[in-house]
Amino acid sequence: MPRSQKNDNFIDKTFTIVADILLRIIPTTQREKEAFTYYRDGMSAQSEGEYAEALQNYYEAMRLEIDPYDRSYILYNIGLIHTSNGEHAKALEYYFQALERNPSLPQAFNNMRGEQAIQQGDSETSEAWFNQAADYWRQAISLAPSNYIEAQNWLKITGRFK
Known part of the structure; x- marks a missing residue:
């Protein structure tokens, strides 16, 4: 059973229903x-x-998705998972790929710069980039408070949740 049919959360169910309706209305290919x-x-x-x-689903989406803009968000989310798992070098690879396809993806840029600074041992620069990423996340969360659970957890853990 696809995950979209297993959702228990009201917002997830609502999003799934709306997304399914939009997919039927908007002219798109089966792929x-x-x-x-x-x-x-x-x-x-x-x-x-x-x-x-999540990674299995994202890799399958990458296999099917051809639009560079849409691919950038898939790559960005893969990068987030690797960051969460402490795999900073892998995360950087995915942030770079996301930015190659969508240079105006500020959260990927800031996360990438923060990860680079960590690898170079520059904690002050790393903090500045992660603080800027936190600003973007707080804006996104204010628009959709029940979304971005991962980002909310990161903000709380790092003391950036205001």
């Missing part, structure tokens, strides 16, 4: 629909901390 379904299921799994399942 695009499948890619979006895998991406949506990946986001759901990621928000629940099911990183292995």
